[in-house]
Structures are given as structure tokens and as C-alpha cells.
Amino acid sequence: MAAQLLFFYFGGVTIAGAIVAVTSRNIVYSALSLLVAFIHIAGIYVLLNAEFIAAVQILVYAGAILVLYLFVLMLFNPSEEKLYLHKQAKVGIFLGVVVLFMMLFAGYKTEIIGKGGPLTAQAVKEMGHTRVIGNALFTDYLFPFEVASLILLVAMFGAIVLAGRGVHRKKGPAGRIDLSYRDKLPKKSSETPEEVIVGR
Amino acid sequence: MIPLSYYIVVSTTMFVVGLVGILIRKNFLIILFSIELMLNAANINLVAFSHYSGKVDGQVMSIFIIAVAAAEAAIGLAIIIILFRGKATTNVDEMDLMKW
Amino acid sequence: MSAVNLPSNYLPILVFFFIALAFGVVTILMGYLVRPKRPYLEKLHAYESGILPDTDARMQFPFRYYLIAMLFVLFDIEMVFLYPWAVSFNKLGLFGLIEMVLFLLILFVGYFYAWRKGALEWD
Numbered sequence: 461m462a463a464q465l466l467f468f469y470f471g472g473v474t475i476a477g478a479i480v481a482v483t484s485r486n487i488v489y490s491a492l493s494l495l496v497a498f499i500h501i502a503g504i505y506v507l508l509n510a511e512f513i514a515a516v517q518i519l520v521y522a523g524a525i526l527v528l529y530l531f532v533l534m535l536f537n538p539s540e541e542k543l544y545l546h547k548q549a550k551v552g553i554f555l556g557v558v559v560l561f562m563m564l565f566a567g568y569k570t571e572i573i574g575k576g577g578p579l580t581a582q583a584v585k586e587m588g589h590t591r592v593i594g595n596a597l598f599t600d601y602l603f604p605f606e607v608a609s610l611i612l613l614v615a616m617f618g619a620i621v622l623a624g625r626g627v628h629r630k631k632g633p634a635g636r637i638d639l640s641y642r643d644k645l646p647k648k649s650s651e652t653p654e655e656v657i658v659g660r
Numbered sequence: 661m662i663p664l665s666y667y668i669v670v671s672t673t674m675f676v677v678g679l680v681g682i683l684i685r686k687n688f689l690i691i692l693f694s695i696e697l698m699l700n701a702a703n704i705n706l707v708a709f710s711h712y713s714g715k716v717d718g719q720v721m722s723i724f725i726i727a728v729a730a731a732e733a734a735i736g737l738a739i740i741i742i743l744f745r746g747k748a749t750t751n752v753d754e755m756d757l758m759k760w
Numbered sequence: 761m762s763a764v765n766l767p768s769n770y771l772p773i774l775v776f777f778f779i780a781l782a783f784g785v786v787t788i789l790m791g792y793l794v795r796p797k798r799p800y801l802e803k804l805h806a807y808e809s810g811i812l813p814d815t816d817a818r819m820q821f822p823f824r825y826y827l828i829a830m831l832f833v834l835f836d837i838e839m840v841f842l843y844p845w846a847v848s849f850n851k852l853g854l855f856g857l858i859e860m861v862l863f864l865l866i867l868f869v870g871y872f873y874a875w876r877k878g879a880l881e882w883d
Contacts, residue, residue, distance in 0.1 A: 467662050471670040478674050478697050482681035487689055494693050497674075501700055504670070506770060507662065508711040510719050513703075516840050520726050524833040525696070525733045531829045532737045533689065536750060545684055546753070552683025560676040567668045576714035584716075594848030596716045597723070597841075598856050605841065606859065608727045609866040612834050615731035616870035619830045620879050623738035623823075727837045734830045741826060 463507060470503035485544055491529055498522045509581045512590045667708035675701035688743075688750045692736050699729045827879045838867055 477497030484490045498521040505514035546552070584592055597605060674697055681694030703722040710718025743755055845852070845860050874880055 464662055467666060471666070474670060475673050475677065478677040481693055481697070482677055482685065482690065487687060490690055490693060494696070497697070498700065501704060504667070504704060505707055508667070508707050510707045510711065510722075512844065513707055513719055513722055516723065516726060517703075520730060520833075520836055520840060521696075521700070524829075524836045525730055528733055528737060528826075528829045528833050529689065529692070531825050532740065535741065535823060535826060536689075536744060544686060546686050549684040552680055555683065556676050556680035559679065560672065563672045563676065564669065567672055568665050570664060570668055572664065572709070572713045576712075577716075579714050579716050581711070583714075588847070590844050590847045592716050593719060593723070594844030594846075595851060597720050597844055598848065598852050598859060600717070601720050601724075602859060604724055606863060606866070608724055608841070609838075609863045611728060611731050612837055613866050613870045615734045616831070616834050617873060619734045619738040620827065620874055620877050622735070623741045623830075624827060624877055624879050723840065726840070730833050730837045734833060737826065737830070741823070 466503070467507055470500045470507065473497070474500040474504065487533060488530075491526065491533060494529075495522055495526050498526065509584055510589060512593050664708060664712045667704060671701040671704040671708070674698075674704070686751045686753060688740050688752055691752065692733070692740070695732065695736075696729060699725055699732075824882065827874075831874060831879065834870070835867075838864075 474497045477493045477495075477500065480493040481490045481497060484493065499518060502514040502517040502522075505511070505517060579592060678694040678697035678701065681697065682691050685691060685694070703725055706718035706722045706725070708718075710716060710722075740750070744750065747754060841863065842860070845856060849856060
């Protein structure tokens with residue numbers, strides 16, 4: 461019973477956070493409610509006895525990916541948007557409701573057919589979840605594991621190539637007022653020149 | 661004891677919320693947020709099925725999905741930064757340089 | 761299987777959560793009830809050591825933060841893969857060591873690329 465109550469709490473807050481993230485006018489609110497949703501998804505994983513996945517969810521999603529998003533938000537200098545909905549919004553919501561009912565109709569009665577595997581909740585608990593994951597990951601999933609490193613490598617290359625232009629250039633940070641030009645000006649100009657915005 | 665279908669309902673709803681978010685919003689970053697929501701919905705499904713079938717494969721897959729999501733966030737944000745430098749907007753409708 | 765579903769050793773986290781929540785709520789509520797309320801314009805400004813704030817609190821960050829954060833995320837994922845490897849290392853043996861060295865080598869290629877491109881330098 462307690463497990464059910466916890467499930468309804470975690471699931472409800474997850475869905476509520478997702479809805480707020482998608483519909484909020486202020487993009488910072490969106491990011492923070494997405495954070496709430498991610499942390500509660502970690503709670504759902506704990507209910508499913510997947511403790512390592514829960515820890516990874518909090519470490520990577522809440523701790524790293526969302527911080528990355530927030531940094532980029534701060535690069536954009538966010539403000540509230542007036543016309544924030546796309547013109548296809550009504551059609552989109554209608555389609556979403558239709559798809560939701562179709563998927564629920566298709567998926568609600570799902571049951572596991574056939575014999576379950578050896579790793580019941582009790583067995584996982586005795587072995588330790590991280591050990592179970594490790595044993596499967598580095599034997600059965602050896603090739604996907606190495607491919608994952610390639611995906612990360614390509615992401616690193618891509619992000620540096622795309623966004624790293626001008627990393628070497630000596631330049632004030634974008635949007636800041638740079639006053640170092642004053643030293644380079646000839647002495648005779650007595651009146652103060654206009655401020656120069658450097659960057660972008 | 662929580663039935664498997666409860667988890668399916670949560671993950672389906674999250675997936676559809678992400679889908680609707682992609683369709684209705686103009687802002688770039690919100691669209692990326694929605695993609696993250698859809699990936700997380702898939703993760704919940706994988707972990708739930710893995711738990712109820714007594715195999716660990718789904719959870720391993722969910723770790724791979726998390727890795728792919730991180731790569732996707734890095735690349736997607738780099739693309740957004742490039743576009744933002746060019747146009748100084750986050751509206752996807754104004755990114756129509758390739759449109760005839 | 762029903763009783764196993766709820767990991768009982770998470771109870772301290774729950775208790776800790778409620779204590780933290782109660783601490784925040786009680787502190788704010790006590791301050792709200794006890795303090796005198798005489799607001800005026802200068803008092804309601806954001807506090808910046810007595811200087812009037814002249815810009816928005818959300819200033820634009822330098823762009824360089826993005827590259828650092830991006831590298832952090834990708835190496836964070838590397839750590840996620842290292843952890844189960846370390847836990848089940850005894851079972852995997854030499855084979856596991858070789859595959860992890862391969863994994864790390866591939867990622868170090870990216871690390872040296874970032875280094876050579878100057879993505880790690882601040883100035």
C-alpha cells in the first residue's frame with residue numbers, strides 16, 4: 461500500500477512537472493520543473509528496484525544535463541515570451557490526445573508473457589544492483605558499450621567543432637562592455653566615444 | 661504491489677507530453693526539453709519491463725539511452741548556439757534559410 | 761514479491777527529506793510571523809551591498825562556460841560506465857580490463873582533441 465502511495469506521488473509529480481515544463485511561458489521555470497520531473501523519475505526507478513539507474517538519473521540528468529541546459533539558457537538571456545505557442549498548437553494538442561488514447565489502449569493491458577528471468581527483485585537485492593548491471597553490461601553488451609564511447613567521442617568532436625569557433629580569439633565575453641579600446645585610441649580625441657559591445 | 665500497467669500509463673503520458681511539446685512550442689530549448697522527456701519515458705518503460713520480466717537487459721539499455729541523451733544534449737545545444745549567433749532568436753520558425 | 765518492492769533502507773532518506781522540508785517551512789513561517797512589516801521601495805530592491813541595482817539579475821554568461829559544461833557531461837557519462845565495471849571487476853578479469861582500456865582510449869582521443877583545440881583554456 462505504501463508502495464502504491466509512493467508510486468502515485470512520484471508518477472503524479474513527474475507528469476505534472478513534464479506538463480509545466482512544456483507549457484510554461486518562462487523558460488527558466490520550464491527548466492526547473494523539468495528538474496523536478498527528472499528527480500521524481502529517479503524515485504520511480506527506486507520503486508522498481510533499479511537503484512543504480514536511479515543514482516545515474518540524478519547524477520547525469522539532474523546534475524549534468526540540466527546544468528548544461530541552464531548554462532545555455534543563461535547564454536540566451538531569457539525573458540518571457542508573448543507569442544510562445546506555435547500556430548499549429550491546436551492541431552498538435554488534438555493529435556497528442558488522440559495518440560495518448562491510442563497508446564493507452566494499446567499498452568494498458570500489457571502483461572509479461574512467458575517465464576520470467578532469473579533476476580527477480582529478491583535476487584537483485586542479494587547480488588547488489590550495480591553488480592548485476594555490471595555483469596550484464598560488460599559481457600552481453602560489450603559491443604554496444606564500445607559503440608557508446610564512440611557516440612560520446614563524436615558528440616565531443618561535434619560540439620567543439622560547432623560551438624568552439626573563436627575559442628582561441630582574445631575577446632571579451634559576449635555582451636559585456638569592453639573598455640580596453642580606450643588605451644588604443646589616439647590622445648587627441650577628448651570626447652568619450654560610444655560604448656562598444658563586443659561579441660556576437 | 662504495483663501493476664505493470666501503472667508504469668506504462670505514466671510513461672505513455674510523459675511521452676505524449678513530450679510529443680505535444682515538440683508540436684506546440686516555438687522555442688528551441690523547449691523542443692530539446694521535450695525530446696529529453698520522451699527519452700525518459702522510454703527509460704521508464706525499459707526499466708519497468710526489465711523489473712517485471714526478471715531480466716536486466718532493459719536497465720542496461722536505459723544506461724545507453726542516458727549516454728545517448730547526454731550526447732544529444734551536447735550536440736543540440738551546440739547547434740542552438742550556432743543558430744543563435746547568426747540570428748539572435750530562439751524561434752524555430754525563423755530558421756528558414758534552407759527553405760525555398 | 762510484494763513486500764520486496766519497497767526498499768526499506770530508503771526510509772532514512774525519507775525522514776531526512778521531511779526534516780529538511782520542515783526546517784525550511786518553519787524558519788520561513790517564524791520569520792513571517794515575528795518580523796515587523798514596513799515595506800518601502802528601497803527596501804524592496806534586490807540587495808547589492810547598498811548600491812542600487814542597474815542591470816537584470818540574469819546576466820549573460822560568457823560563452824566559454826558551455827564548452828566546459830559539455831565536457832563535464834560527457835566525462836560524467838564515462839564515470840557512469842566506470843562504476844559498474846569497478847564493482848564487477850573481479851568477475852570480469854583481464855577481459856574486462858582490456859575492454860575498459862579500449863573505452864577509455866577512445867574517449868581520451870576526444871580529450872586530447874579538446875586540449876589541442878584550446879577548449880580547456882580559459883584565456
